[in-house]
Amino acid sequence: MNTATQQARQGGRYALLDEMRGIAALAVCLFHIGTRATGIQLFPNGYLAVDFFFMLSGFVLAEAYEARLVADAPDRAPVMDWAGFARRRLVRMAPVAVLGAGLGGLYLVARCLVSPDRSDPLDQVLLANALNLLILPKLWHGAATGWELFPANGPLWSLFFEILANLAWAAFLVRRSTALLAAGVALAGLALVACALRHGTLDLGWQASSLDGGLARVCFGFGCGLLLHRLRHALPVMNRAAAILAALALVYALALPVQHLPWTLFMAMAFLPCVLVVAVAAGSHHVMPGGTWLGRISYPLYGIHVPLLAIVSGAAKRMLQGEPLGAWGIALVPPLLLAAWLVLTRIDEPCRAALTRWLEHTARRPRQTATIHHG
Template sequence: MGVRQDDQRRVFHILDLLRAVAALAVVGHHLGGILDRWLPASPLAVDLFFVLSGFVISHAYDGRLRSGRLSASAFFRLRIIRLYPLYILGTLLMLALVVAKRLSGHGALFPIEAAVSSLAFAALFLPTPNAVSVAPGVVFPLNNPAWSLFWELAANLAYALLIRRLSRAALAALVGVGALLLLSSSVHYGGLNIGGLYATFPGGMGRVVFGFFCGVGIEHLHRRGRLPGFSLPAGLSAIILLLVFAFRPAGDPALYDAGAVLIAFPLLVALSLGDPPRWMEPICSKLGVASYAIYALQTPFLDHFAFVEHGLAFELGFLAVLTAIALVADAVYDRPVRRFLSRRFAAA
């Protein structure tokens, strides 16, 4: 299967498929049932997200940022517009749930003022301090997966500010530093299922520095024709990803997690840049579209069902329903809101 060298509008359908599989695996992990036991390394999906993000962003924006046709501030606005609408929707849905449960006496006890302050920090895309949080200890108490979006935006900003001065040697050094940080975090915390709590939040830095800039590096190699001229079939790429998620050792997973992220994921992305059969392209595209909405909206939908044994059929059905909700949210909410925000702010 050949790798086509197209322009910046090229869609990498197999990467879309990998992103969707990873997003669904994360939700399966958060359900805490059968899928979590079958795919114990699914929290590493976040690291794959970072690699994919670095690749896709470099592919879409590298030339414009380096030439000055797109400023760092304009690029960062584009990234906020891309991530914010679904993130804040998931946050508001979760806020409504926790307040309703609190008022009905079925939820955790917290001052109503904590809900207001938690929302205020969330609206600014900032971690909520423990002293004013509805869930002390959690970095983003109203949308727990948002800790990774915070690091993603930090990496996006650093990329935009550095890209004009980012030589090949500097990029390699940055990836190397990220790898050392990630390895030390994995050893220190006993694995890479970290970042969502304040106790492990610093460990997210190594994950994003390595993952994002590794993705940038893979895109640079791809653009220069330095990668193998073949691609894995789409289905095989997805199966390999699931196998990486499945074979995490039961004991200390620190070295396994680090090896998966430092070796397996970069190789998988580099070998998944081809084109699937034409009939698969719309499927991969739809799943890719749904993937971010699945990730950003999962928290309120998981609130009632997580860590209660429901059986495999329920878990698969839950993933299917959440995917459908994600597609609807993308069509009727996210795209219209992003179009409005783009008209209103992108050219500012």
């Protein structure tokens, strides 16, 4: 069978999707340099990378876990249960998420002590930090943070919604028919349009006042990825030129300075799903030097760049007497990439390995105890 999936598996994995994830993470970083660190704005629609992340997540998780969560015969049990899946997702996401919330929380405490007039009250800061460390949102209005769900580390809002989507999929959607899944995606699309029209923007989900929009974004994006995985066998095999086209199209969608709501809805609901279709069909092709490395550090980069930007921009405001960084903000990219690499290799990967060993040990203990009692 000459399909894109077969081609990708012969290459060992969907390598192109890793590179696309890296491009999207770098776009989000540059977007926040423009919005949070007073730098030049190179990716005005960089927040749409989150919608692409949701789509990627749906496809990649289905590729990795769907067969293990569903029995291959009526009389057989699945290889992995829901609890096992939940443990794996916790191990994958927690170290970077907790580190990012911890860094951001320390910054918020320091800001509260140094500039209380620019901060929420200390008790609110501490409570919000505690919730954010548990990847739980702040649901009240703060004097400085407003309705922001994760003031300690803004991007955690998308991880919170993604965790909910992951667990709901493994518990329920993984066994549903493709037709039902397609209907769910269509309903989520309608909800997303309604939320965008109600709020006047698609940049939704990071505030308590737009929780409905965040839920609609993850349901539509994650559902698109799941649906594409179900239909992957029908895709043709595309060459490296198509892979390059997919990468350029992603950059185009995130960098084009057109922010009218109809345009951003078209990008999120039609253009980006098509980009993912081409990326999956192009399978195992690489598109740029260093793309694999950028894909590897994409999650740490996404998870820590906002707290680091907050620290740097706070220091820069004092040094520059409030002057914007402008084009000099681009100089922040190399240190952020280096920090992401160090977090990956020195913190994230060692922590994941240790957590995996600990969870495997605790999972074996009940079985060993039961065997001893039975004997």
